[in-house]
Amino acid sequence: MSKYILKRTLYALLTLWALATITFFIMRLLPGDPFIGDKALTATAKAAMNAKYGLDKPVGVQYLIFMGNLLKGDMGLSTHYNRPVNTIIAQAFPYSFDLGIRALVFAVIGGIFAGSLAALYRGTWVDTTTMIISIVGVSIPSFIMGALMQYFIALKLGAAVTGTAFAFLKLPVIGFTTGKHKILPAIALGFGSLATLARLTRTSMLDVLSQDYIKTAKAKGLSSAAITWRHALRNALLQVVTVLGPIAAAVLTGAFVVENIFNIPGMGKFFVQSVGVRDYSMIAGTTVFYGAFLVVANLLVDIAYGVIDPRIRLSASAKG
Amino acid sequence: MSEEVRKIDPAMFETIGADAQAREAISRPSIGYFKDAMRRLGHNPTAVVCAGLLVFILLGAIFFPILSPYTMEQQDVVNNLAGFMTRDAQGGLHIFGTDELGRDVFTRVWSGARVSLTIAVTAVFVNFIIGGIYGALSGFYGGMVDNVMQRIVEVIIGIPYLIIVILMMVIMPQGVVTMIVAYATVGWTGMARLVRGQVIQLKENEYVLAARIMGASASRINLRHLLPNILSVVIVNITLAIPSAIFTESFLSFIGLGVPIPQASWGTLASDGVRIFQQHPHVLIVPAIFISVTMLSFNLLGDALRDAFDPRLRK
DSSP, X not given: OHHHHHHHHHXXXXXXXXXXXXXXXXXXXXXXXXXXXXXOOOHHHHHHHHHHTTTTSOHHHHHHHHXXXXXXXXXXXXXXXXXXXXXXXHHHHHHHHHHHHHHHHHHHHHHHHHHHHHHHTTTSHHHHHHHHHHHHHHHSOHHHHHHHHIIIIIIIIHHHHTTSTTGGGOOOSSOOSSHHHHXXXXXXXXXXXXHHHHHHXXXXXXXXXXXXXXXXXXXXXXXXXXXXIIIIIHHHHHHHHHTHHHHHHHHHHHHHHHHHHTTOOSHHHHHXXXXXXXXXHHHHHHHHHHHHHHHHHHHHHHHHHHHHOHHHHXXXXXXX | OHHHHHTOOGGGOOOOOOOHHHHHSOOSOOOOHHHHHHHHHHTOHHHHHHHHHHHHXXXXXXXXXXXXXXXXXXXXXXXXXXXXXXXXXXXXXXXXOBOTTOBBHHHHHHHHHHHHHHHHHHHHHHHHHHHHHHHHHHHHHOHHHHHHHHHHHHHHHHSOHHHHXXXXXXXXXXXXXXXHHHHHHHHTHHHHHHHHHHHHHHTTSHHHHHXXXXXXXXXXXXXXXXXXXXXXXXXXXXXXXXHHHHHHXXXXXXXXXXXXXXXXXXXXXXXXXXXXXXXXXXXXXXXXXXXXXXXXXXXXXXHHHHHHHOGGGOX
8 A cells, every 4th residue: 555655646746857957948938038027127226136036047947946946845936926926825825725625515415416316217307318418418508508608597587586575596607706606616616526426426336236246136035225325336436436536627727717707816817817918927826736736635545446446556566 | 831842943043152262352442441430431321410510510610601692790770679570671581680789690600600710720730630649659669758748748638728828818918819829738649649649559559560660750650550540539539529619619719718808709709799688598508509510510529430440349
């Protein structure tokens, strides 16, 4: 087990290093320097900045300084906001995290529930409906989903229920202050992942349900609830755990646009804005931060998978 | 009932004997694997409808921008933000209405289809070439080569691809080619893994050994013997990769990294539409429907292809 964890951790570190290196060199390929922003710096300030981030030194040294700063958690200064990237991330990340977790919980619980239901009632209208909804869900990008929900649910439905007994159904169009504000963005962000998970859970569940041990359990006279919960779902979920890493990545990157549509002051909004104004240090900083976050999430999923399913870590250590 | 049975006269029957030769003859023309799969696909109504839709969208993308009386940038300043089926001063029809600059949405969405589909299909094809060669080399040579190549893939897969694509889009001039290059830089890993797995499974087969004994080169074995055998898996994968490429394109366009003005893709159209859709929903809904229907058709067709190619589902 420890060998497996060590190996995964090593990969995670290697990936992080590769990501940081790629980011560094891509940023160095840019014309001009990082301090050509829309806020002009005086010559002395620029020299001081160049000295601080080592931009007056050869590329090799710069690379070492960049890496050193990263290890210390210093990601440079945003030229657009004129504040350290760290401060911006510290301020914006909680919003993104809040939204992301809500979307993730919605996707995981909804997806597993829908997928299991479809598998248990295979071939019935439950199965058909669930699968139609999920293939449509996979095919609608989150930003379109978000915009359509704003229009049809927040505006149209909201206008329809105003003044009636159903006024509690009225949801705000944008913003991220109260719980009601968070419902639509979380659904918009999580729906695609929910659909992916539902499809995967169904396949995996059908696979498990045809196994011999399910027959044995039935022959023993176990109730169908016990079979579903203790035998089928547990094994079916093994498959599902593997995609949690990619799902987390999808939710995180999907937040770029969903935050923009719903006007949520999260990292995605900052990232997209910094892309728009070509705020390079902000882009580099957020990229490394996002990358690190996802790599760690993937690592945790890998380790969790190894803990849950001994076959994985055994085959992994047997391979090398 | 039994009386009826007794009435049958043995003289009604005639012995024709058993002809061993005729029994062995194949009474129907034999059907190859691909033909068989396509036949099964043809019996799947969903697949037929999706394929039809995709052909329509493809032909539409080629011909509608040419046939349309408007150009992409032509402005009908009197009728800006007009709804569906609005007639202009000359009697021309804006089938999907116009946008805030009075440009014809119908023409723009079909021109957008050209850009979006070109990017998606080319990017996926480039991924297939890179991933296919990488995976085939890795799987075919095995051992140390495979080990090193797979470790590299594992590191690349660990990096969230959208972030790298965004980074690359930031530093390169915006445009169709940039988008394809950016997507292809990181998008080939899935295909490489798939092809490698297939090649490892297949390369132990006798026909590969036979080809090797007869002195076939590695590239000949890969192209002539292995490729046809993994083609079904690859086709399914490509069909399912196209919608995700379409998604990536529209996502990038949406955050402002798409094709530059005056070009338009579905993503840039949707992005323009989002700004004003609360007052004028048709500007968003038209490209949204195009994106979703195309992705949906590719997804459903991919699923149907997988079922058609999978021998385990044969009756």
